[in-house]
Every structure is written in structure tokens, then in C-alpha cells.
Amino acid sequence: METYIEFREKKYKHLILTISPFSPFNEVLKILNSVRIPWSKIRIDQLFYAVLELINNSIRAQKEKDCHDKIRLEIRIEGTWLKLKLQDAGGGFDTARLPYDINAAIQDISLNQPSFLAYREKHQYKRFGMGLFITKKTFTIFRLTFYNEEDQPVDWIPEGKNTHIKGTIIDLGIDLVEKNEGRKQTR
Amino acid sequence: MKAENKRDNDREICYSKVFFEEHNIPGYIRDISKSGIKVDIPLQFTPPEGECSMMIIPHEILGLPPFKTRCEIRWAKHSTIYHSLGVLIVSWASEKGKNDYNSLIDYYS
Numbered sequence: 463m464e465t466y467i468e469f470r471e472k473k474y475k476h477l478i479l480t481i482s483p484f485s486p487f488n489e490v491l492k493i494l495n496s497v498r499i500p501w502s503k504i505r506i507d508q509l510f511y512a513v514l515e516l517i518n519n520s521i522r523a524q525k526e527k528d529c530h531d532k533i534r535l536e537i538r539i540e541g542t543w544l545k546l547k548l549q550d551a552g553g554g555f556d557t558a559r560l561p562y563d564i565n566a567a568i569q570d571i572s573l574n575q576p577s578f579l580a581y582r583e584k585h586q587y588k589r590f591g592m593g594l595f596i597t598k599k600t601f602t603i604f605r606l607t608f609y610n611e612e613d614q615p616v617d618w619i620p621e622g623k624n625t626h627i628k629g630t631i632i633d634l635g636i637d638l639v640e641k642n643e644g645r646k647q648t649r
Numbered sequence: 650m651k652a653e654n655k656r657d658n659d660r661e662i663c664y665s666k667v668f669f670e671e672h673n674i675p676g677y678i679r680d681i682s683k684s685g686i687k688v689d690i691p692l693q694f695t696p697p698e699g700e701c702s703m704m705i706i707p708h709e710i711l712g713l714p715p716f717k718t719r720c721e722i723r724w725a726k727h728s729t730i731y732h733s734l735g736v737l738i739v740s741w742a743s744e745k746g747k748n749d750y751n752s753l754i755d756y757y758s
Binding site: 487518572588 | 664675731
């Protein structure tokens, strides 16, 4: 089976989309909606809805800093796996401010818990605080890191100014076809 | 960008949020038309019978404040991550809200 990404009637194994944080958001939506993976057994629209939330977060973060660097979404097919890497220059963020523990197992987090309600109320319902959670739930591979000007991974320092952080990288992955019986998953 | 159209009104791919206040349920608009929207809810939700209140929260880029509507949930489907709802807009709480709804459609068409 040929595995590929389809974008604007061409096939790719590897696609990089760069997004200006000051682009009209409807254009961002249209571009993302143009990415097709017709051989996938998993609904691609649901995968990209999750990614759209992350892109929205990146746009917001960069706008708050008046940062005009392009946000980069790398889309790659490796065998039957979809691999995504989203990178922004939004300065990172304090994951402790999320309404849940981002390191907790998905099954231990409930979107009905009071902290989500409090978060929504605090942000006047303009932010739900669910984007990263939905992404973790959607993708098999989820890895969030911060990086500095030298492109090196760095940690968020609680109570610190964190000016050493340039931005956030989120790596995602999912197998787009059903697993065969008896085959060991090596990724 | 058009979504598949099985209704009288053309539907546009859309990104905005909704909040069903009476049920404390957040959701995401996926497509929008003059008469209604498709919404994805990322948590368990039993759609109510009859009308309910729904706040539409346009994407911040539009600079529009949230506005309230009365709506009916016409259909519901569940997939792995979301419950999808077909929502008919019955009325808007204000004329401004109705105008802002039309602005939302215009932005995404």
C-alpha cells in the first residue's frame, strides 16, 4: 500500500507548513483542511482538529509576545505512521497552570473535574484548557518540550522568568492503520 | 471552503467555541450555516430534548464578544474522541448576536 500525504493534489512523504501568527485564521483553517491522507483508517479530521487547537495556542502565545516568527508544522509519513512536529516561538508556558496534571495518565483526567470549570470561568469561556488533553488522548505519541535560542531542550523553571525559553515543540505520532494480529508494535 | 451540503443552507468549515450553559458543557464548532452548526463535544453529553441555551464564543481574531442563542439539538453521533451534534439555531438573545453570527459565517466563507 502506498502511504503518503496529499496536499493540493500532490503526494508527499514529508510536508512542512509555516504559519504566520498574524495570518487570517480562516486561511490557516483552509490550509490544514487541505491536507488529506486518503489511505488512513483513522479519521484525519479528528487528528487535525487536535492539531488546530495547538496551532491556536501557538498563535496566541506569539501574538502576546508580538513575535512574528513563523510557526512550523512538520507532517511526515513513516510507514503507516503519521508523525507531526509543531514548533513555535511563543516563549513556553507553565504547565502547572493547566487545569490538570499534564504528566498524569489520560484515564486519570476527567474533563468534568472542577478545575476545568474554574479554568473556563477564569478565562470567561474564551479558553477551555482542553487542547493539550485532547491531543494527548488523540495521539499515541505525545511529547512536549521547550527549547532555547540554541535549539537545545530546556526546562520551565517554576516561579522563574523563563526568558531562556524561546518556544515549544510538540511531537505527535499515530499509526493510521489497524494493527495486524500477532505483530509486535515496535514504535 | 464548503462542507458537504445536505441542507438548504451552504455550510462552511468553521473554528469557534460554544458553551451549553445549562449543562456546563464546552464544545467546538466544526461547520456553520445560516440555520445551524455542527459541534464536537469532547466529553460525555446526553443531548437534552427540546430547546436549550448555547453561548457561541467566536475566535478571538474576530474581536466579537460571546453571544447567546436558543437552540435545538437535531442529531447526535459518537466517535472515538468526540460526540458530534447537529444544532439548529432557534433564536438569538439579541439582534447584535444575530449580526455577529452572520459575521462569523462571512469570515469563514
